[in-house]
Amino acid sequence: MKRTEFIKLCATSALSLCMPANLFPLNSRLFTNKDKYGGWTGKSFEATGFFRTEKADRWWLVTPEGNAFLSFGINHFHPGWWKAPYNLESWMKLLDVNEPDQFDPALRSWFLKTCREYGFNTAGVHTDVSLLNNPQPLIPYMRPIHFVDISHWKPAILDENFKDVFSVEFYQHCDQLANEIALPLKDDPYLLGYAMADCPLFTEDDCRERPDTVGGARRKARIGWPRRLRNLGKSSPGKQAYVKTMAEIYRGDIQEFNRTYTTAFKSFDELEAAEQWRMETDRANANETRDNIEFLHVVIDKYYKTAKEAIQRYDPNHLFFGDKINANTDSVDRVLPVTSKYTDVLFYQMYAKYEVQRPGLDRWKTRIDMPVINGDSRYATVQENIPRPYGPVADSEIQNAEWTSEFFYNAFARPEFVGWHYCGLIDTPVKLVSKESERQHAGLFDGYGKPYSDLKQAITKCSNELYEIASH
Numbered sequence: 001m002k003r004t005e006f007i008k009l010c011a012t013s014a015l016s017l018c019m020p021a022n023l024f025p026l027n028s029r030l031f032t033n034k035d036k037y038g039g040w041t042g043k044s045f046e047a048t049g050f051f052r053t054e055k056a057d058r059w060w061l062v063t064p065e066g067n068a069f070l071s072f073g074i075n076h077f078h079p080g081w082w083k084a085p086y087n088l089e090s091w092m093k094l095l096d097v098n099e100p101d102q103f104d105p106a107l108r109s110w111f112l113k114t115c116r117e118y119g120f121n122t123a124g125v126h127t128d129v130s131l132l133n134n135p136q137p138l139i140p141y142m143r144p145i146h147f148v149d150i151s152h153w154k155p156a157i158l159d160e161n162f163k164d165v166f167s168v169e170f171y172q173h174c175d176q177l178a179n180e181i182a183l184p185l186k187d188d189p190y191l192l193g194y195a196m197a198d199c200p201l202f203t204e205d206d207c208r209e210r211p212d213t214v215g216g217a218r219r220k221a222r223i224g225w226p227r228r229l230r231n232l233g234k235s236s237p238g239k240q241a242y243v244k245t246m247a248e249i250y251r252g253d254i255q256e257f258n259r260t261y262t263t264a265f266k267s268f269d270e271l272e273a274a275e276q277w278r279m280e281t282d283r284a285n286a287n288e289t290r291d292n293i294e295f296l297h298v299v300i301d302k303y304y305k306t307a308k309e310a311i312q313r314y315d316p317n318h319l320f321f322g323d324k325i326n327a328n329t330d331s332v333d334r335v336l337p338v339t340s341k342y343t344d345v346l347f348y349q350m351y352a353k354y355e356v357q358r359p360g361l362d363r364w365k366t367r368i369d370m371p372v373i374n375g376d377s378r379y380a381t382v383q384e385n386i387p388r389p390y391g392p393v394a395d396s397e398i399q400n401a402e403w404t405s406e407f408f409y410n411a412f413a414r415p416e417f418v419g420w421h422y423c424g425l426i427d428t429p430v431k432l433v434s435k436e437s438e439r440q441h442a443g444l445f446d447g448y449g450k451p452y453s454d455l456k457q458a459i460t461k462c463s464n465e466l467y468e469i470a471s472h
């Protein structure tokens with residue numbers, strides 16, 4: 001069967017949730033044998049003792065034992081969501097525990113059992129690893145390491161959070177954090193790798209005012225790195241880097257720079273000494289937009305270089321994912337030329353149906369040759385306790401399951417696509433204090449532990465056929 005015919009058949013069958021049991025009557029057994037990390041033993045590579053990547057016909061992750069691995073992960077294992085006033089009693093009963101100190105171990109066991117039932121083989125980056133890995137890891141996982149605090153979902157982000165990444169202080173900050181987080185994990189075979197900020201505010205599109213968009217709360221416009229650093233004082237390494245970049249762009253001609261910005265600097269030295277000289281960006285000014293993008297590239301290059309070197313000083317064994325970059329804005333297209341120089345994987349987030357994600361995946365594939373993971377996304381339905389869910393909203397749970405299957409089959413059929421980390425495990429309804437005025441997460445279970453049956457059927461079918469999909 002040709003690859004295109006296979007995907008068409010899979011997608012059509014999955015959308016109806018009635019794929020024939022004999023679709024793979026001769027070969028399905030070839031894809032069932034897994035190593036302890038969830039890797040497919042039917043395709044093997046050199047074993048290094050740690051997760052890595054390899055391209056052989058298509059891109060693969062490779063388990064520590066040397067077997068092909070595709071990461072189907074689950075996000076948002078946060079025990080507090082199971083212990084809220086509205087649902088704690090229900091979960092105590094479901095987990096069959098009577099004492100508070102029994103709850104966390106029982107919840108961990110339930111989580112691992114659920115992963116086995118649904119076919120999840122990875123704990124995504126949004127996971128409480130302190131509980132998950134106590135007493136030891138039993139499922140591949142990712143470890144967040146936040147060198148900067150500029151994630152898109154936060155309603156308040158200080159200008160100071162856009163750190164001067166050129167400074168000695170930032171180097172020391174990264175070194176200390178890597179020492180604390182990466183050093184203890186350097187020999188852990190279950191660790192997939194490190195990811196940094198969750199959809200950081202990179203571009204002007206990222207930083208603009210957000211009254212209400214997919215995946216986040218209301219937020220005022222933020223300043224961003226180019227505007228933050230260009231307005232610092234002369235002693236700032238970031239300001240010096242900005243002036244150097246502008247001098248290169250304008251070939252040392254300060255008058256050309258003045259014409260773009262309607263300023264009257266006599267020299268680039270005078271520009272370097274100017275503080276708070278341009279707090280806003282004129283987005284109609286094409287040259288200023290270009291300058292900000294060029295300088296953003298310089299900033300991100302320094303940020304990634306410093307961060308990766310800090311991690312690898314203490315842990316040279318694991319993958320570096322970089323930030324989970326927001327593909328619901330222009331971030332991936334803007335920063336990919338820089339970030340791809342440092343990362344082992346393109347790690348992105350996009351809440352959208354496959355047909356909306358496909359043009360970006362097609363475009364990025366022509367620009368880089370590396371594996372791709374969507375690190376956080378899902379579909380949702382409006383319910384009484386989830387009136388404003390994250391992500392694209394389906395008309396029904398059946399349609400939700402159809403969209404989920406459609407994305408799974410089409411994405412994992414792509415030769416560069418090696419992972420999807422699903423968001424999330426249980427509903428976070430308006431009954432949670434933190435969700436009363438924000439968007440709510442939808443899950444595979446309601447807040448009390450009842451599974452959504454159509455979604456479970458779709459996901460288990462998809463996960464069971466993961467390696468067939470990738471191998472056709």
